[in-house]
Amino acid sequence: MFRLSGVRLRHCKNTADCVPVRMGVPKKIVIPMSMHIGAPARPVVKAGDAVKVGQPIAENGGGLSSPIYSSVSGTVKKIDEIIAVTGAKITTVVIEPDGEQAVYEEIKPPVVTNREEFLSALSNSGIVGLGGAGFPTTVKLSADVSKIDTIVVNGAECEPYITSDTRTMIDDADAVADGLAMLMKYLEVDRVIVGIENNKPQCIASMKKATAHIQGIEVRSLPSLYPQGGEKVLVYHTLGRTIKEGQLPLDCGVIVINCTTVATISKYIKTGMPLVERCVTVDGSAIAEPKNVIVPIGTPVLELIEFCGGFKCQPRKILMGGPMMGISVPDLTMPVLKQNNAILAFDRKDATPPKETACIKCGKCMERCPLKLSPCDISAAYKKGDGASLEKLKVNLCMECGCCSFICPAKRNLVQTNKLAKVALREYQTKNARQKEGNK
Ligand code: SF4
Ligand code: SF4
Structure with a gap:
């Protein structure tokens, strides 16, 4: 089905050397109940409730879903609705932060000694695929492990501009390695391939060093050919296996997981702090000071952009995600979601699409x-x-x-x-x- 195909793009990884900086507490937090594939989470708080960082604000909505935790300490102002970037109407929990960032008292590392406890702990972590997919991680890892022989770690980060995974593989390589050791142990899988595009030699070196002590992990340099990070493409290019129509990676004996998701699993198991913040790349020709920022989930896009010096010119297009697959942000009050790895803003020149002409049947x-x-x-x-x-x-x-x-x-x-x-x-x-x- 596949072949070594795709396109060579300008990488524009302008922020690759920018160590993530933590932004201050936003003035307002808007947390959507649907930041994952599957059923929306159900709010368990109401207006007037006091919340702390890491406190549950929404429970698993049933089946394919994920719980949600407060990213700030403060007071719930209201349960509201917004129109998401997908056009769907979704419930939100709006929180007024108190600036204290007091941590929820019940946060403690989960006790994990076997697969069941590992999966049970992860089901309370709020972790979803952080590379953009938003698939609830615990569901992915709950598969019949007898069918799995390999874990493929997605470190391709093939979209231009985005460098949040790049920074994970450089700054948090030990957390990725530790998370991989946990996955190998509890899912009983003895082979891991970490796929990284060859335009990131620092990431390849860093991941090789961090995983050298773990038998069964191979860090593989892949061609910089978009869309190398597409799940089907990555499995083919790392293992030569074709995921056929209607199949999942599991049907080919593979679990594919993003490198930042792996690092986040390790941090959660060690600290018990669920997913409440993430690294977001802010870049593009309209951004004054491009950087990587650690952002509380639910931060309005405008506040994040203001933290990056605001706009240096009139933005004509703002995207959540990369220039190839990102979604337009219609309104700057939209919040940063769990699965948002980038906010990009472009000036008129970069945002104006070229004029379409007739197909010349070139193939x-x-x-x-x-x-x-x-x-x-x-x-x-x-x-x-x-x-x-x-x-x-x-x-x-x-x-x-x-x-x-x-x-x-x-x-x-x-x-x-x-x-x-x-x-x-x-x-x-x-x-x-x-x-x-x-x-x-
Ligand atoms: S957008 Fe669809 S049709 Fe176009 S190259 Fe990608 S997979 Fe093929
Ligand atoms: S065949 Fe037509 S649509 Fe396809 S690339 Fe050529 S001009 Fe474009």
Whole structure:
């Protein structure tokens, strides 16, 4: 299914040497109940309640979900709703910080001596995939371990600008190594591959040094070829295994986990402090002082940008995440989420999309798609409203990496069309299923 494909991007890792700095306590904290894939968490606090750092404010919403903890000490002002960057309406807990950052008294390291206790502890950690996916970590690690032979650690950080994982691998390499030792022990897996793009020699050296004493861990230098950090791409490029349609990495004997997530697991098991803050890269041509910042979860984007010197010119585009797969921030009051690894702001020049022209049938979009899809044909089928062709062209597999749009000489906005085509395909399939039901 795969081949060594993708695109070479300008790395723009301007903040790679910026050791993360901790920002002060924000004036207001807005914590959404949906910062993970799956069911939203359920608030367990109400307006007027006093909270401390690490105190539970929302419980697991059932099944695929994750609990949420206060990132500040202060007073709950209200339970509110916001429209998230995805367009969905979500419940939030709004907290007025008192500036004290008093720690919740019940924080203590969990007792972990076996797999069950390890997973049980993690289910209370609030940790989700910190590389951007937001998948509840405890669910991922609760898989049938008899099927797993390898853990692949995602240290690719292939999107331009973002360097928060880079800093983890340099500043917190021992925590990553320690977290890996825990995963190997409690999941009974004896092989780990840490995949890092070869544009980060400092990370490769740092991770090699930190893991040298643990048998079974290999730090692998990978080509700097976007989207190296895509789960399917990484598994193929590290193990040569293909995750087929409808399969998960687990079906290929693999758990894929982000390097910062691993470090956070180690810190939680050692201290008992759940996930309440994270490192965010703030960069882009409109940011006055790009840097890596340790941010309380729920900090409004504007306060984070002000901590980085504010805007040096009128921003035309603000993104949560990288320039290839990031989501536009429509409103600067939006909060930083657990899975946000970057806030990028761009000036007019960088934000203005090039003018689209007609497709010249060069085939470059197909050539560079890591999944061998045919974006130009998908685009044509979508425009015709041809659901059957969209199904045949497997647009549902598109991981929205943006390689096709990037490489297209006609500057066609293929990834945007793919997103719309995926929605159109779902509607087509739902309609078909209903018709079949009606014919029975
Ligand atoms: S966005 Fe989709 S179609 Fe385009 S290159 Fe990526 S996976 Fe392929
Ligand atoms: S890369 Fe652009 S111009 Fe070339 S075939 Fe694909 S859509 Fe057409």
